[in-house]
Amino acid sequence: MANGSGARPLRVLVAGGGIAGQALAFWLTRGGHRVTVVERFPALRATGAQVDLRGQGIEAVERMGLLDAVRGKLVDEAGVAFVDARGRVKATIMANTSGRGRQTLTSEYEIMRGDLIRILHDASKDDTEYVFGVSVDGFEQDEQKVIARFSDGSSGEFDLLVGADGQGSRIRQAILPAGCDPYWRLGIHMAYWFIPRIASDSNIRDTYMVPGGRQVMRRSHNPTETQVYFVMREESAEASAIHRESVERQRKFWASRFRDAGWQTERFIDGMQTSPFFYSQEIVQVRTDTWSKGRVVLVGDAAHCASPYSGMGTSGGLVGAYVLASEINRHPDDLPTALANYASVLRPFVDEIQGEVNPRLLRLGMPMTQRAIDVFQAATALACFLHVPDLAARFSKEDRGGSWRLSENPAPISGV
Numbered sequence: 001m002a003n004g005s006g007a008r009p010l011r012v013l014v015a016g017g018g019i020a021g022q023a024l025a026f027w028l029t030r031g032g033h034r035v036t037v038v039e040r041f042p043a044l045r046a047t048g049a050q051v052d053l054r055g056q057g058i059e060a061v062e063r064m065g066l067l068d069a070v071r072g073k074l075v076d077e078a079g080v081a082f083v084d085a086r087g088r089v090k091a092t093i094m095a096n097t098s099g100r101g102r103q104t105l106t107s108e109y110e111i112m113r114g115d116l117i118r119i120l121h122d123a124s125k126d127d128t129e130y131v132f133g134v135s136v137d138g139f140e141q142d143e144q145k146v147i148a149r150f151s152d153g154s155s156g157e158f159d160l161l162v163g164a165d166g167q168g169s170r171i172r173q174a175i176l177p178a179g180c181d182p183y184w185r186l187g188i189h190m191a192y193w194f195i196p197r198i199a200s201d202s203n204i205r206d207t208y209m210v211p212g213g214r215q216v217m218r219r220s221h222n223p224t225e226t227q228v229y230f231v232m233r234e235e236s237a238e239a240s241a242i243h244r245e246s247v248e249r250q251r252k253f254w255a256s257r258f259r260d261a262g263w264q265t266e267r268f269i270d271g272m273q274t275s276p277f278f279y280s281q282e283i284v285q286v287r288t289d290t291w292s293k294g295r296v297v298l299v300g301d302a303a304h305c306a307s308p309y310s311g312m313g314t315s316g317g318l319v320g321a322y323v324l325a326s327e328i329n330r331h332p333d334d335l336p337t338a339l340a341n342y343a344s345v346l347r348p349f350v351d352e353i354q355g356e357v358n359p360r361l362l363r364l365g366m367p368m369t370q371r372a373i374d375v376f377q378a379a380t381a382l383a384c385f386l387h388v389p390d391l392a393a394r395f396s397k398e399d400r401g402g403s404w405r406l407s408e409n410p411a412p413i414s415g416v
Contacts, residue, residue, distance in 0.1 A: 007333040009033045010159040013148055015136040015171055017045065019113075020300025020317035021164030022120035022128075026064060027325030029127035030411035033332070036158075037128055038150065040135035044121055047277060048113030049192050049227055050075055050219060054103045055399030056349070056406055057315020060322045063409055066119055073115040075221045080105040080205045082377055085262040091381040092204065093389045102396035103311070104389055106205060112221055116314070136161070136171065139296065146295045160328070160335060161296045164321075167286060169302035175293040186307065186359055187235040188283040188366070189243075191254045195271030197226040209373045210261040213366045216268065228268040230254050233366050243280045250280040283307050285354050292339040299324050304350040309362060312353035312400050319406070320346055326410040345407070352402040 010033045014021045017039030025035045039045065053061060053070070061067050079094035095106045103109075121130075138149045139161055146161045163171025176182065197220050205219040213233030220226040232239075234257075242253045255269045272278065286305035291298045300317035307313065323346045331338035367373045383389060397403075 010328070010332055011157070012036070012160045012162060012328075013038065013136070013146070013156065013158040014162045014164050016164035016166060016300075016302070017041075017121075017130065017132075018164060018166060018300065018317070019116060019120065019314060020302075020321045021162070022117070022124050023060075023064070023318050023321035024162060024164065024299055024325055025128040026120065026124040027322065027410040028328060029124065031325065031329035031332070032411075033328070035128045036131060036156075038131045038134045038136060040133070040151070042133040044117065044130075044132070046114035046117045046121075048117075049229075049279070050077075050110055050221055051113045051116065051314040052103070052107035052111070052311065053109035053318075054107050054311055054315050055401035056404065057312065057318045057401075058109055059406055060315070060318040063322070063406070064123065066123055069119045069123075070109065070111060070116065073111050073119065075110040075112060075219075076203045077106045077110045077205055077219060077221075078203050080207060082380055083206050083208050083263070084377070085208070087200075087206075087263060090377040091384045093380075093384060096390070096393040098394050101394040102392070102399045104393045107311070113314075136165075139174070141295050143294075159295065162324075163296065163298045163302045164300050165302055167281075167284065167301045167305045169286075169298065171296065172286075172288070172298050172302050175296050175298075176288060176290055180288070182286050182288040184285040184287045185240075186283045186285075186309070186357070186362065188231065188233055188309075188362065189239050189281070190229060190231045190283055190308070191250065191278070191280040192227060192229045193272050193275035193278040194225050195228055195268065195275060197222075197224055201226045208261075208263045209367060209376070210258070211368060211370050211373065213363070213368050214258065214261060215366055216258070216261060216263060216265060218264070218268070228271065230258050230268075231366065232257060233363065233368075240282055243282055247278055247280075251278065254280065283309065285310075285357065287354065291343050295335060297324065297339050297342070304346075304354065306350070306353045307357055310353050310356045310400065312356065315401065316350065316353050319349060319401070322406060322410060323349075326407055329410045349401060349404040352404060353400060356400050
């Protein structure tokens with residue numbers, strides 16, 4: 001597609017082929033630019049656990065013309081139940097499917113990360129150059145260009161380098177001042193994996209609280225598989241370090257922390273050992289005042305990871321890509337202005353979604369004692385009996401992204 005502004009099309013390198021990177025490629029190619037996406041994995045990384053869309057993220061996907069494709073891959077998750085050690089349901093908060101108001105603990109738009117990745121890839125692959133098995137090892141830049149050095153020993157010249165390389169971004173590390181720590185830690189850790197589904201695994205997500213600030217969640221995304229999540233409050237050096245260890249050591253660590261938890265934990269730990277998918281992470285937010293330096297810019301989790309507890313991680317990546325593409329497409333011959341506008345336009349939205357995460361409230365949901373767990377479940381049961389969560393969601397004027405609104409489309413999408 002020709003660049004409607006008449007300016008020379010930009011050569012853009014995107015480091016990272018995840019949600020934000022592919023969404024950015026979608027909009028930039030429709031703005032007439034030449035986009036190359038490099039992904040360090042040898043093939044499309046269409047894996048991962050369940051994610052959701054909320055608020056402005058739903059609108060961003062709709063403007064891409066992909067909402068029907070997303071609807072076709074939605075996970076059937078009707079709500080969230082809080083259960084006791086015998087599996088008895090103490091309270092259930094259902095999804096808000098009214099089409100208005102605020103999403104509840106489970107969104108109307110739940111989808112597996114891999115399915116969303118494939119949808120974005122199918123929408124962008126015809127106009128974007130994808131290179132797999134390669135990463136950006138370094139770069140140099142001046143006022144006219146960025147020269148990227150790749151892991152295969154090659155190099156390339158571009159007008160713009162975009163770091164879409166996630167929470168642990170190497171591109172971000174390269175542009176931030178030495179010694180800068182961009183992470184805001186919550187003292188919470190999480191691991192998740194897949195196990196075979198059994199007959200009792202319903203379309204309601206089960207949440208089981210364990211003394212010691214621990215939580216076990218089970219949710220099923222297709223007829224044969226169930227996802228298991230172990231979550232815990234812990235601020236030890238061991239807990240922070242385990243995520244950089246081998247998968248074998250990570251599994252042993254999580255099994256040791258939850259072996260005595262009860263409910264279906266034994267089944268979950270047994271399934272962990274042979275699961276084809278396992279991931280362990282510390283829950284953090286990425287908070288930095290610097291999203292760009294010269295001809296290098298960050299997008300998605302690399303710029304502003306909001307954490308899973310925001311409910312807006314995936315939506316934040318889609319919205320960030322939308323705004324960055326909008327400003328580049330409007331100012332292709334003035335990148336300093338485009339990148340400055342990107343930061344000023346998006347920052348209020350990012351502040352809103354990151355501010356949704358309140359460590360004190362999270363700690364209430366991860367009690368240390370059985371008595372505190374009993375109080376939490378009783379209060380939640382009473383609220384559900386009175387339909388408080390349902391009414392609060394339906395009559396809320398805003399979802400988690402607040403009143404912030406998307407600008408006009410970054411580029412035409414008639415070819416989608």
